[in-house]
Amino acid sequence: MASSHRSEMIVRQDSPANLEFPFETLSDRLTPPGQFYVRSHFPVPELSAADWRLDISGLTRQPLSLTLADLHAMVSHTVTVTLECAGNNRSFLTPKVDGVAWDLGAVSTAEWTGVPLSAVLERAGLQAGVQEVVLCGADRGCLYEPVKTPGIIAYERSVPLQKARSDVLLAYAMNGQPLTAQHGFPLRAIVPGWYGMASVKWLRGIHLTDTPFQGFFQTLDYSYWEQSGPLSPQMTPLSAMQVKAQIARPAAGETVAAGQPYSVTGAAWTGEAEITGVEVSTDGGLTWAEAELTDPPEAHVWRRWQYLWQAPNTPGQVTLLARATDSAGCTQPSEHAPGRGKYMITFPLPVTVLLE
Amino acid sequence: MASSHRSEMIVRQDSPANLEFPFETLSDRLTPPGQFYVRSHFPVPELSAADWRLDISGLTRQPLSLTLADLHAMVSHTVTVTLECAGNNRSFLTPKVDGVAWDLGAVSTAEWTGVPLSAVLERAGLQAGVQEVVLCGADRGCLYEPVKTPGIIAYERSVPLQKARSDVLLAYAMNGQPLTAQHGFPLRAIVPGWYGMASVKWLRGIHLTDTPFQGFFQTLDYSYWEQSGPLSPQMTPLSAMQVKAQIARPAAGETVAAGQPYSVTGAAWTGEAEITGVEVSTDGGLTWAEAELTDPPEAHVWRRWQYLWQAPNTPGQVTLLARATDSAGCTQPSEHAPGRGKYMITFPLPVTVLLE
Structure with missing residues (x-):
């Protein structure tokens, strides 16, 4: 699939593939097939459906090795989930930091089908004392920059047992089709509400x-x-996504007709809560006005929004901003906290346009 | 005290002070006052005995704040403990790594007097579920190289509750004298058997x-x-010292009389076990001979050793090595495992001398 759509994506790194959804094209709730952002750390592992196994190990009552057919034979669930890379918007940080220079598009939404992790855990049985569930990817390699890995390592991340049991999905299909190689064929985790690094x-x-x-x-x-x-x-693993709104249109640098109405659009999302409001500023943050949420609330899925802007008559530059609030009462900080480093960039992002 | 003895130490860094015991001068079991190695991360904090308090916080039954007089009024214990910096011998690594370039002397032995941490914990009382005891230093600052701290931070390290209760000492005296500023006045932790970073x-x-x-x-x-x-x-905090023998004499580059007997001397230490044997090689590691342990075994204290070497008649270069074994059956690895990075350097260190 990648070949037919890849040209429509923004290539941040060619190999391994790190591809960005062109966020200014946001229209549907689901990101178009082939435009869902791609984040890779190592080359895509070559896995054959026939030979592949999922091994459940560690503190189980019995070790378990499942085939793809075993998983297909279990009761399937389908959920819509927005995933955002923890480094999304990194290009907005000054001074520049290490890592893939994501702009707006390391965030996408898809419908995922698979087996709840809880069902697989129940089948294996848990010994007493289990705290975490480590999700082990088949992708592996060495990294040298900005920090060196201890030799060849695999991509592995854990989730606490409580999260693993509540809503983590082991997905074999995306938007009704088997996973593509770039999105984790034959099986990937979907950890709803968490930054993408957990969805191994x-x-x-x-x-x-x-x-x-x-x-x-x-x-x-x-x-x-x-x-x-x-x-x-203290060093803390990233987990839940933080509340954020992004403007899709106008795009930065776009020319907008002075004195005319313009429909400012975008999407907003958060981690374990619901988006309850989005505000837009068209004067660089001096005043804010409520936008209209055009999607119903749904856990773990972004809500698109729009705001009808009456562009002023005076030609010149204008900076637009958007910020969201969620049902947990969280909103966006005005500045990037240094402890967040190159991740969780959630201050309102300036979109400067030209009125003509 | 520092001024009168500092000239006898090897200065690895002036400010903050990182000073090395000249290991080739090893003679007594206790390192001479003023020659105990100094490892500092930040400038020495200026603390006055009168204003100073030790605050016990977190999961206690009651928060506690102790004065130095409170601690002096408790039953005191005196123990002899060898401390080694986890980066000792770093100058032997190739390729070169970051950090203070310690040679042989980031290891020393002293007699410490103070109050068992267990007695202080008992006085505060523990809530259920305590796993770790964080030892908090008053020294603080920013580091930029090789890695950046998240702003200004304090020097803090934890030990598991079990270790904290077993033998950790809160020491106010060293070799019978109040702690000097460089060694942690008015109070420092002594974590026997562990690398020095834990002895906050x-x-x-x-x-x-x-x-x-x-x-x-x-x-x-x-x-x-x-x-x-x-x-x-997995990233794992350093803890117990690993078994190691070091040669004090001859020193590297020393000239030794060909055909004459030479008493090779040194010390050996380990973490939670006892040194049971030291071997010496005078042919670069081809053959090994048993050395004599000249100190009785004592938990957490190095044992000095000697080996009477009949130096060969032929002039030229000879490489000596030493290696130790402990009561847990551990010995020294022949090579530095990459996962250890710039720490736990325990392969036998070559000492090359000139026979004349």
């Missing part, structure tokens, strides 16, 4: 542990510094 | 937690990659 692709194993997992992608990568209590900040 | 100086707090502490000096610094089970290596 090319799953080969599920490992149950009684201690917090401390792999490379859980510590040196995909973590931030969280300050709480009287201690200095 | 300038203690200002003890914080009890029910989750593993993930501060900067427990993750980005003073950790290594440990491989266990089917997962990729």
